[in-house]
Amino acid sequence: MTDPTSGAVLRGAVDLSALRSRAAAPAPAEAASGVSLVFDATDETFGQVLELSRSVPVVVDLWAQWCGPCKQLSPILEKVVTELAGRVVLAKVDVDANPQLAQGFRAQSIPMVVALIAGQPVPLFTGAVPEQQVRDVFDQLLQLAAQHGVTGTVPVDGADAAETDAEPALPPHHQEAFDAIEAGDYARAVTAYEAALAENPRDEQARAGLGQVRLLLRVQDLDPQQARDAAAAAPLDAAAQFAVADLDLAGGHVDDAFGRLLDLFAVLPADQRGPVRERLLELFALVGDADPRVARARTRLASLLF
Structure with missing residues (x-):
């Protein structure tokens, strides 16, 4: 995996712009009966997969029925994703049935595994790899996603209601800002968001929050x-x-x-x-x-x- 501390991993790896605007059928990860952590993605539904990646990291497994290494890797990916309990989802793409996605990801050999964070692709690895390596790469992926403000989770079917209804934990500076806003201390919220941006200038949630609390601070005492x-x-x-x-x-x-x-x-x-x-x-x-x-x-x- 590319160095997760580098912002360059979110720029220009592949061009998915043509797929972003495609009119999509209901996303398979958003079925009425609940959210599936592992689902099939197609040329037609991929626009909503990109949108899903704005709230939770999406791992894309490009595979084919005839591919032996794919059959070795896929169960490992599904096992690790399931254990992460909604912090990551897995979109499986049959390259034979979805040539546009295969071309968009430049899948010259399979299995090929790519992540999506906030709609942007992050190459992970090609070929069948051991389970421990998959776990290590996913750990790095979660760190990278947090740096870019993608820290949501999806509810897991059958999970305890208290767990599925709970709000995902906020990064520390975001939580501090939220607590300050709740207390009406907008100056402290500004400081917290500024600290978040100092750590990660690409944190768009912190940037938006900073603008909002600065406005609240300016109007707080105005008659x-x-x-x-x-x-x-x-x-x-x-x-x-x-x-x-x-x-x-x-x-x-x-x-x-x-x-x-x-x-x-x-x-x-x-x-x-x-x-x-x-x-x-x-x-x-x-x-x-x-x-x-x-x-x-x-x-x-x-x-x-x-």
């Missing part, structure tokens, strides 16, 4: 009426406009928040626009690029820049 009166009295005061934009965003008035800052950006001299642009980008990230309100605001910002 809405006083803030709006101050903004009305000083239309070119960036700090005053920032405060009202934060209140609007926190209250769900997204277009009002974006519009206020874009209007300010439009009238400020070029050498004073930097902080307004930075705050806009921060608020865009909080709402998410997929939101059409962000797309409209980005278009207007681009028109003002050029």
Whole structure:
């Protein structure tokens, strides 16, 4: 397995983009009767397998009926996955029946085992390997998944109800931030998320959480009426406009928040626009690029820049 401390393992190993957007049938790992830890994946269902990998690591076993080493390896993979009790799932791909997946993973020889973390492929090994080696590789895989914020589990059929209903354990800094938020101590939550990002700059859950608690911290002690009166009295005061934009965003008035800052950006001299642009980008990230309100605001910002 590639060095799990290297972020490069999540970039460019194989191109699965064509499969990501495929309209998929109901994912076999999400049957109404419960979640199976081992299931067959196909060209048609693989889009949902990619989505599943955003919450739990998915190990992909590329095999074929005629492959002797595959028949040796598959029971080992299933045994280790079962013992991990929902922390990893196993997607089995018959390369003869699913040529698009075989091509996407560049399966030149089988058995070939690849993991998916947050939709990105991580090569594990090729060929039949001993059980202990499989266990070692899976341990590294779980460490890598945690570094990238993929720490969920799937409920296991027949497991104790208290176990299946329990929330998966959060990484330590995330738990500290959650506890701080519950206590209303947003400053401590900011510090915890910053510590998580210092350890793993790719932790997108920590990055999103940090943006949210920074917003909560900024609006925590604001008096809405006083803030709006101050903004009305000083239309070119960036700090005053920032405060009202934060209140609007926190209250769900997204277009009002974006519009206020874009209007300010439009009238400020070029050498004073930097902080307004930075705050806009921060608020865009909080709402998410997929939101059409962000797309409209980005278009207007681009028109003002050029």
